[in-house]
Amino acid sequence: MLRSESHAMGEGGGGGEYSVLALLAVVFAVTFELRFARTGLFRSRAYWISMGIVFCFQVLVDGWLTKLSAPIVLYASDEISGLRFPWDIPVEDYLFGFALTTLAIANWIRCSK
Amino acid sequence: MDKLQYLGLLGGCLVCTVPLEFVYGFRVWRSPARLVRALGPVICFFVLWDLFGIHRRNWWFNDAYVTGIELPGSIPIEEIAFFIVIPAAAISGYEAVRASLGKSRDG
Numbered sequence: 001m002l003r004s005e006s007h008a009m010g011e012g013g014g015g016g017e018y019s020v021l022a023l024l025a026v027v028f029a030v031t032f033e034l035r036f037a038r039t040g041l042f043r044s045r046a047y048w049i050s051m052g053i054v055f056c057f058q059v060l061v062d063g064w065l066t067k068l069s070a071p072i073v074l075y076a077s078d079e080i081s082g083l084r085f086p087w088d089i090p091v092e093d094y095l096f097g098f099a100l101t102t103l104a105i106a107n108w109i110r111c112s113k
Numbered sequence: 114m115d116k117l118q119y120l121g122l123l124g125g126c127l128v129c130t131v132p133l134e135f136v137y138g139f140r141v142w143r144s145p146a147r148l149v150r151a152l153g154p155v156i157c158f159f160v161l162w163d164l165f166g167i168h169r170r171n172w173w174f175n176d177a178y179v180t181g182i183e184l185p186g187s188i189p190i191e192e193i194a195f196f197i198v199i200p201a202a203a204i205s206g207y208e209a210v211r212a213s214l215g216k217s218r219d220g
Contacts, residue, residue, distance in 0.1 A: 018171045021162065028158075046214055050207040057126075057202075064122060072119050072178040079171040097199075100159060104200030105207050108141075108151040 016079035025099035137212035
């Protein structure tokens with residue numbers, strides 16, 4: 001049984017709390033790398049190629065998670081921009097995915113001792 | 114079986130990425146202490162972020178496709194699994210790319 005189905009199926013408008021949270025996560029991840037971990041990740045070819053691969057996999061995995069025909073994860077329409085691409089993936093998910101994977105890789109390199 | 118869909122999706126990610134370290138020779142899952150040290154803070158950060166979003170009703174989960182097992186704060190165990198599997202998969206992918214590019218261990 002879906003909760004607040006009508007709430008989820010509406011259109012976003014201009015962004016909301018999830019949009020802000022996703023941006024904050026990106027700011028945190030970038031700041032973590034540049035100020036704390038300092039692994040040189042953003043100058044690394046391997047990192048950017050990996051991010052490209054992560055993006056491709058995210059489209060598949062997140063596409064399945066968020067497909068509106070049978071969503072596993074649902075978003076409050078007021079709290080997202082409403083932009084979904086490709087398929088039904090909220091664009092905020094790419095910011096969140098970038099932050100999650102960048103933090104993980106940066107901290108992995110930092111923990112090499 | 115539908116209730117295992119989210120976990121199944123994460124299992125699929127593991128199936129795709131765990132073998133990489135046996136193909137390329139790096140050690141991610143086989144360096145569990147380092148993986149725990151690396152992922153610990155990341156998991157903590159995103160679990161808190163997720164709890165906030167769930168509490169604020171920014172997002173929620175379809176009862177049909179999750180097990181219904183939740184930790185305090187109404188966070189599905191699938192989300193905990195997500196914050197372990199996805200970062201580990203990204204790290205494995207990164208190490209595989211590095212190995213493909215011929216980088217040395219500390220390169």
